[in-house]
Structures are given as C-alpha cells and as structure tokens.
Amino acid sequence: MLDIKLIREKKDWVEAQLRRREPEISLDAIVEIDAKRRAQQLETDEMRAEQNKVSDKIAELKRNKQDASAELASMKTLSDDLKNKIAMLRELEEELDRLVSELPNLPDESVPTDMNKANNQVVRRFGEKPDFGFKPKHHLDLGKALKLFDFERGAKITGSNFPLYWGRGAELEWALLNFFREHNQSRGYTPVVPPLLLNRQTTFASGNLPKFEDQLYKCKEDPFYLLPTSEVPLTSMYRDEILDEADLPLYYTAVTPCFRREAGAHGAEERGLVRMHQFNKCEMYKYATPETSFDELEKLVKDAEHILETLGLHHQTVLLVTGDIGNQSAKTYDLEVWLPGQNSYYEVSSCSNCVDYQARRGNIRYRPKDGGKPRFLHTLNGSGLATPRLMIAILENNQQADGSVVIPEALRKYMGGLEVLEPQD
C-alpha cells in the first residue's frame, strides 16, 4: 500500500515510478476521489463539531434544569442529515481504499527499468554446468526409475499436478526441508510453524488480496484461504503491533506446504515437478528498519545462495527488472538453479524487500530508539528454499551414466547416511 499523501503531493513522480513497472497505470482517478473525500470529510467534521458543541450545551442546560427543547429539535434534524453525509463519506473512503490497495509497490531506484524479464541482470554465478559425457535424463524418467514420486496416483487422490512422493523420494523431500530449516536456524532465523489457513485481513496485508485472489484456493464454508507462501502468515504475525527498534531486525524461517491455483497457462516444457499446485517451501522472513532493509536484503540473498553452494548446485543470482518484480516488492533478486532437463536456469528462490508496502497494509510499526513516533517498518522475504525444483536440480545434475543419483553430502545425514539413489527393480 502506498501512502495517499505521497500520491497526493508527488502524483507525477509516483505515477512515473509506477509506470516503470506498469506502463498503463494512471493515478488520475485516485487523486480525484481523494479530493472529493477530503471535501466530504471537512463537511462532516464541521457538522460533528456543531453537534458536539450543542450536545454540551444541552447537557449544561439539563444540569441547570433549564429548557433545552429548541436545541434538541435542531439537533434531531442535524443528526439525521449527518448520517447521510457519513454514509457518503464512507463510500468515497471505500472506493479510494480499493483503488489504492490495488497499486503495486514503487520499484527501488536501483532496479533497472525494463519490461522484459529476459533483461534481468545476472549479478553472480556459482559453479558450472555439468558435463555428463552421456545423455542426461529428464527428472521424470529418473524419478520413475528410482521410484521417487508418482503423478498418476497423486492425480487419483486429488487432480493433475498434485504428485505424491514416496519411499526415497519422500525421504529426500524431508531431507531437503530439514536441511533448509537447520541451515536457516544456524544463521539466526527463528523457526515458526504458522497456520495454513489464512483469513482475509492476513491475505490482504501481504498484498495477495484483492488483486491476486484468483491465484488462491479458498474454503467454501469458512472465510479462509489456503496458504500460497508462508510469507503471508509471517507478515501478519505482527499485524497491528508496534515493535521496539531494539528488537529489530527479526529473522524468521518457516517450512510449509504452499498451495497455488496457477490460474493461467503453463507450457508443456514445464511438465514434471517444475510447477505444481502444492509444494513445500522453507521461507526466510525479516522485519527491519528502513535504514537497514537494503543491507538486510543483500544478506538474505547470501543466505539463500549459501544453501545452493552447500548442495554444490550450479546457479546464478539475478537482479529482476521493474517489469518482473512481484507486486509488493521494491527490489527482488531471484536465485536460478541450472536444470539440465529444461536446458535452462529455473527460479528456486525469490528474495524481496517490500519496504513499507506490507507494513502499511498490515499496520506494522516500530518505535524508534529516540522515542519518536511509531514508523512503518520494512519487511523482507525470500525462499530458502522451495523443494520441487531443488529435487529436480539434484536428480538431473547429480545423475550418473547408470541412472543412479549421487546424494549431496549435506543431505546424507538426514537419509541414514545414504550416498547414492539406485534404480529400483
């Protein structure tokens, strides 16, 4: 959520910044309704002031056992009139809120202006593409031979793109999740197990509502949404609270399943575990002061990169251009791991500084050390990491000519010391 005052006072600048990411955006309607709203508020405030004044007079007259019938009569008509004015004011407020809450965040000045995500800037690379010396297999074929997951049976249980993991596949999944959580915890992130069903306000605060409701699964009988990423509950953990500056920054990590409708197409090249309706993810989340949030973003990215380095996976870190950053983000780095089966780099982590966008929506503030007024804090989130594409990366990058797959050293302790996944049967 952007500050309406900023929109009012620097409309052209805000509009220009927003157009760096959405060229068609216009603030005309917002500025117009805001002006109407203020005029309406002034009018109702004046009527209320009059009402308060006369009410005091009535109280005084009654105390003195004097006649107040004239005042009572005039207040009766004013009271009715006022109710209408308040209703009109409320309509304007709701309209304004609706429009402002659908605006995306302002991109940070360090984010390249470009609508084409092909122009995302590679800032770092780790490792190299593997040189197999044989024809590498797609993860679906490896998974079938190793009996790691099953798409048909998952579809029987629920529907397409809800695969199940079993046997070594399930073990590897848990190994990854445990490894992520322990890794993040060792770097100062406090683990959280949040609720997986989210109410409307929670989903609004993170920025998923109202604009992206079609991406969420929702409950029919209760007003809850299924968690699309634990960024959402972690944002609302401190909703409507005032934290102490001395307690910041706060680091949290949560492992949860994530549910996404993925409305809109996905191509044939994304078969397999590339894009699913349910997947597991370990999230990293930070609450920081405005002064430190961009440094915290750099550290967050390094934390996520370290996971991939520890697993020995070739990857690159890219700075997203304005046209590719998420709605609530001011600046985002993606970590992309090399997937031989896709012949491409794929996002396994997205690390964003949302600055005060979510804090405004969720009314999350902190009291500065100097004792000044509460200020909106900054929120940051990053995957650390999501499992499905990691599963793909490990299978495809670590495969050997005989169809076996070497388990990364860091994961073996979670799999009873197992070093290699061997084809079954």
Next chain:
RNA sequence: GGAGGGGUGGCCGAGUGGUUGAAGGCGUCCGCCUCGAAAGCGGAUAUACGGGGAACCGUAUCGAGGGUUCGAAUCCCUCCUCCUCCGCCA
C-alpha cells in the same frame, strides 16, 4: 458444539448515558538533585484523518460492525477473539 467470564492507551488497570481522549500505576523522555548513578521530586508522554505557512484547531478511535439517543467506553443486537468448565476429537 454447549455454559459462563473477559477484550479500555507502549504495558497493567479504573470507569454503567453528558467538560472522559479517557483516573491511577508501570514504562519511556526532559529537568532538579548527585562526582556519577539509583532513589526521590517536578513536568511531559496515544494513533489516524482533515484544515492551516506555523503556533494550533477540528474530527474519529475504549475488539469489529450495526442499533437506540440531541449525546455512547457506558444501553441493545450480531460477529470475532481470549480464558474457565463440559462435550467431542488427532
């Protein structure tokens, strides 16, 4: 799911229709005191929106929404939430 009891400022906690934005306490900040600190004493200390160059002024906010009333923290209704007991259940 049933019965009962709560939800008031950064925190605790008074307050059942009219100078209550809200007593008191704690915390925090400033001053005095002190070599310094503590204690003590004095003072200050909510948020949002709007008007104004500013000082400042107006309005709203006592879980949320609605109602009664000239006027609601206070009365009525609905909902949310926390606690206790009962039931059910992993």
